[in-house]
Structures are given as C-alpha cells and as structure tokens.
Amino acid sequence: AQTVTQSQPEMSVQEAETVTLSCxxxxxxxxxxxxxxxxxxxxxxxxVIRQEAYKQQxxxxxxxxxxxxxxxxxxxxxxxxxQLGDTAMYFCAFMKRGSNYQLIWGAxxxxxxKP
Amino acid sequence: xxxxxxxxxxxxxxxxxxxxxRCKPISGHNSLFWYRQTMMRGLELLIYFNNNVPIDDSGMxxxxxxxxxxxxxxxxxxxxxxxxRDSAVYFCASSYREGGEAFFGQGTRLxxx
Numbered sequence: 169a170q171t172v173t174q175s176q177p178e179m180s181v182q183e184a185e186t187v188t189l190s191c192x193x194x195x196x197x198x199x200x201x202x203x204x205x206x207x208x209x210x211x212x213x214x215x216v217i218r219q220e221a222y223k224q225q226x227x228x229x230x231x232x233x234x235x236x237x238x239x240x241x242x243x244x245x246x247x248x249x250x251q252l253g254d255t256a257m258y259f260c261a262f263m264k265r266g267s268n269y270q271l272i273w274g275a276x277x278x279x280x281x282k283p
Numbered sequence: 284x285x286x287x288x289x290x291x292x293x294x295x296x297x298x299x300x301x302x303x304x305r306c307k308p309i310s311g312h313n314s315l316f317w318y319r320q321t322m323m324r325g326l327e328l329l330i331y332f333n334n335n336v337p338i339d340d341s342g343m344x345x346x347x348x349x350x351x352x353x354x355x356x357x358x359x360x361x362x363x364x365x366x367x368r369d370s371a372v373y374f375c376a377s378s379y380r381e382g383g384e385a386f387f388g389q390g391t392r393l394x395x396x
Contacts, residue, residue: 211372211390213376213385215384220382269333
C-alpha cells in the first residue's frame, strides 16, 4: 500500500523568505502523480502544483516549485518570496495511475508566514 | 462555473438525528468523492463515484453512513443515526480526468451534540 509522509507538522517563516516543505512517499509503482494542495483558514482545498512521475522536469507554478526525486521518493515544495496569503495547511498527495483517481494524503504541514 | 457546491456549510444536530449533506459537482466532471477531515485522522476518503456509480465505499465507517448519486449533478451523504464521533468537516470533490486536479467544495462542518 502507498503511504505519504510529511515530517514537518508546522513551519514558520518571515514574509519574503523562501521555505521548503518536505514530502516522502512509499510505493512500488512506476506510474503515478503527485500533488500539493493548500488549505487556508477558509477551509477550501486548492491545488498548488502537480507532477507526473514520468516527467523528469520539476513542475513550477509562479512562486511554487517542486523538487521531485523519483529514486528517493521525495517530493518537496519550495515557496519563494513567501506572502502572508501563503499561510495555510499544505498537503502532499499521491495518486497511482489506474487507481480510479484515488488520492493518498499526507498528514499536512501547517505553514505560518509572519509579517 | 461556480465550482463544487456543498450544503449546508454548517450543521449542528443532536445525537440520534439523521443528517444529510449535499453536493453539486462541477458540470462535466465524471468522478465525485466524499472525504471526512478531522484533526485526529486527517483526510479520509469515504466513497468514490464514477459516472454516478459507487466504485469504492471501503472508507465508509459503518452502516450508519450511506451515499447516493442519483444523477451527474447531485450527490448526498447521509448519516443515520448520527453520533458525536461523526463531528468533522465533510468535503465533496469532483474531477474529470485521472491525474488531474480534484476540485473541492468548501466543506460542511458537522457538529453532533
């Protein structure tokens, strides 16, 4: 069975700093997808970034980028120039290809951006 | 599109009462998920529908929980009878392709007293 581990329950950085959230996963699959979702205090889950395992190039979305290390089964999220609006819970998730869209979720990291 | 719409946003009910949570997925999405989120257990997948058919309900905690999707634009999650341990935020999400984004509703915060 697949598992997703987020080892940092909570992190706090100053506004404008760069922060990296870690995520590791355990799978014997070769074809899968990885996601980072954000849950701000408003409670709504929002996709931040996604990565297809067969792509070696790391995904990037504006200030958000990932460091995908397939052999190490690591999928960290880097937030550059952090903003107060980045304060949220961040969840890493795994989806095996052909799994009927089912997501396996990490426990989340609470990120606080301080002014 | 208005996104995934859930109702109600908040529900407070007494133990033993029936609770029905509602979800309208995004038009054109063929997959619908019900999740439960608690501090203790995080996000748990309760049930998943594809083309209105339940595919996997192994996450439904017990027979008190049931879910239906009578058509492509509506789903319900029912708890009968409700218990205090059912208190949680319940999310509905929809998707249209494997590996794509799951779009979440704003959730229903259920409190059973």
